Amino acid sequence: MQNSEMGLSDIPAWELDAYADGANVPHIAQYFASHPDSYNQWLTETRLFTSLKKSLFRFECSSLETLQHYHWQALSSHERERVEKHLQLCPLCTEELATLRRLAPIDNLATHPHATWIAQLKARLARLKAQLDDTLVVVASLVTLPTSELATANLRSDTGYLKESDDLRFSPKIYEYEETTVLITVQHSETSGKNIYGQLLLPFDAESYDLLLLPRNPTQQDLATRTDSVGKFEFLSVAEDDYEMYIFLHDKTLVISRLSLV
Amino acid sequence: MATIGQAASTLEVLTPLQLHNACKERKPDNSHEPFCFEIFRRAIVEKSEYCWSLVYQQYERLVYDWISEVSYDAYDLGNETQHALVTTVFATFWRAFDGEKLAKAVSLAHILAYLKSCAVTTALQARRTQRKQKLDIEFDDAKIKEFSSESRNPAYVSQIVEETEFAQRLWKTVESVCRDDRERKIVWLSFVSDCTPEKIQTIHPGLFVDSKEISEIRRSLKNRLLRNHELRTLLEE
Numbered sequence: 001m002q003n004s005e006m007g008l009s010d011i012p013a014w015e016l017d018a019y020a021d022g023a024n025v026p027h028i029a030q031y032f033a034s035h036p037d038s039y040n041q042w043l044t045e046t047r048l049f050t051s052l053k054k055s056l057f058r059f060e061c062s063s064l065e066t067l068q069h070y071h072w073q074a075l076s077s078h079e080r081e082r083v084e085k086h087l088q089l090c091p092l093c094t095e096e097l098a099t100l101r102r103l104a105p106i107d108n109l110a111t112h113p114h115a116t117w118i119a120q121l122k123a124r125l126a127r128l129k130a131q132l133d134d135t136l137v138v139v140a141s142l143v144t145l146p147t148s149e150l151a152t153a154n155l156r157s158d159t160g161y162l163k164e165s166d167d168l169r170f171s172p173k174i175y176e177y178e179e180t181t182v183l184i185t186v187q188h189s190e191t192s193g194k195n196i197y198g199q200l201l202l203p204f205d206a207e208s209y210d211l212l213l214l215p216r217n218p219t220q221q222d223l224a225t226r227t228d229s230v231g232k233f234e235f236l237s238v239a240e241d242d243y244e245m246y247i248f249l250h251d252k253t254l255v256i257s258r259l260s261l262v
Numbered sequence: 263m264a265t266i267g268q269a270a271s272t273l274e275v276l277t278p279l280q281l282h283n284a285c286k287e288r289k290p291d292n293s294h295e296p297f298c299f300e301i302f303r304r305a306i307v308e309k310s311e312y313c314w315s316l317v318y319q320q321y322e323r324l325v326y327d328w329i330s331e332v333s334y335d336a337y338d339l340g341n342e343t344q345h346a347l348v349t350t351v352f353a354t355f356w357r358a359f360d361g362e363k364l365a366k367a368v369s370l371a372h373i374l375a376y377l378k379s380c381a382v383t384t385a386l387q388a389r390r391t392q393r394k395q396k397l398d399i400e401f402d403d404a405k406i407k408e409f410s411s412e413s414r415n416p417a418y419v420s421q422i423v424e425e426t427e428f429a430q431r432l433w434k435t436v437e438s439v440c441r442d443d444r445e446r447k448i449v450w451l452s453f454v455s456d457c458t459p460e461k462i463q464t465i466h467p468g469l470f471v472d473s474k475e476i477s478e479i480r481r482s483l484k485n486r487l488l489r490n491h492e493l494r495t496l497l498e499e
Contacts, residue, residue: 059429
């Protein structure tokens with residue numbers, strides 16, 4: 001690039017592409033600064049091809065309505081063939097169809113309404129996390145472990161109180177954030193895994209709040225439940241893993257960042 | 263738990279408000295579902311406007327959550343407000359989900375799956391529009407058109423048809439300078455799908471050595487296009 005006789009065609013195409021995309025390519029910037037004619041030529045050509053791109057962008061793409069009909073297998077065979085031929089060429093339509101299939105699957109529609117509820121809670125959580133005001137998602141602090149009698153007195157369980165043989169890793173815990181308190185106790189399930197019993201304590205009514213339990217292991221199942229009329233909740237036969245628990249209150253979402261069932 | 267079929271005679275005597283109250287109490291055992299299904303049935307088959315408004319009320323929040331699953335970034339979805347997007351979703355659903363489709367629906371989940379697909383396509387459409395507008399900005403075009411649903415007047419639609427016909431002529435000219443299938447793929451993916459050389463390499467990993475080769479081939483193509491008289495004439499139109 002030191003040779004003053006060097007022209008645009010001598011510069012590697014990929015470097016010019018990178019420069020056009022806004023990458024920091026100092027020697028290109030330096031070349032253009034010292035070769036204004038070459039810069040103007042490059043700029044004119046770039047604008048011409050941007051104009052071409054503007055005119056051609058997705059000119060043959062199926063409408064999203066058509067893609068939706070294709071997804072629901074509601075197109076004629078002729079239309080379906082046309083869409084499938086286009087999908088072989090177009091990564092953008094292919095990506096959109098994949099999004100549709102992922103977010104709005106059409107198999108198992110007669111079952112898993114509970115899965116719909118979980119998906120809804122997860123979408124709500126994802127939206128909250130994406131917002132700038134991250135105080136909407138707050139972490140509850142684990143406070144001093146209470147005595148077994150205090151913590152389990154009000155909690156629904158098979159035994160009501162911890163026995164000496166109970167694993168102290170699962171001794172009852174209290175989590176707090178401002179005026180919100182969550183009591184949690186974990187016990188062995190008679191069937192498989194563990195049972196989580198809890199109670200949400202608020203200054204006001206604690207009924208009908210959604211809870212989401214997300215495992216660290218992505219192959220484990222996400223679980224959801226809701227508080228009853230006195231704020232109590234339970235998750236039964238939960239697989240052994242570390243979990244995050246999200247409690248969706250009106251004005252914030254409370255998270256217990258690590259609930260270990262291992 | 264009442265099933266959708268068994269409870270039909272009981273449901274028919276309930277008022278829309280009674281149905282709505284029973285529907286909104288979502289239960290883990292899904293016993294609320296027949297009431298929700300009946301609201302949809304009255305809205306779709308009996309064309310009850312009151313029931314349509316109850317459907318909107320019941321599922322507005324859910325629809326917005328679904329839109330957010332496609333993109334959390336409001337910028338990505340363009341100039342449409344949240345309310346406008348949700349309204350578009352319900353309008354699309356109202357047009358598309360008729361009595362015939364309802365007759366095939368075996369559960370509330372089926373109806374909600376269709377509603378969700380309307381939400382996803384509405385969000386994807388907003389994203390398409392936003393991406394097109396970004397190209398306009400790249401070209402430093404001061405006349406950024408608003409592709410809102412309100413602008414679908416006959417003049418606007420005929421403009422779309424003209425633009426499509428022009429694009430088809432343009433594409434034929436561009437394609438004519440391609441020497442082989444590799445060049446045709448590069449030109450299509452670069453100009454029609456707006457892919458970078460790196461993205462093209464990802465889509466066709468076995469076809470090119472690396473993205474640098476794609477850049478060089480693309481430069482050679484561009485030089486041929488610059489010398490093409492027909493193309494320059496079209497672009498000056």
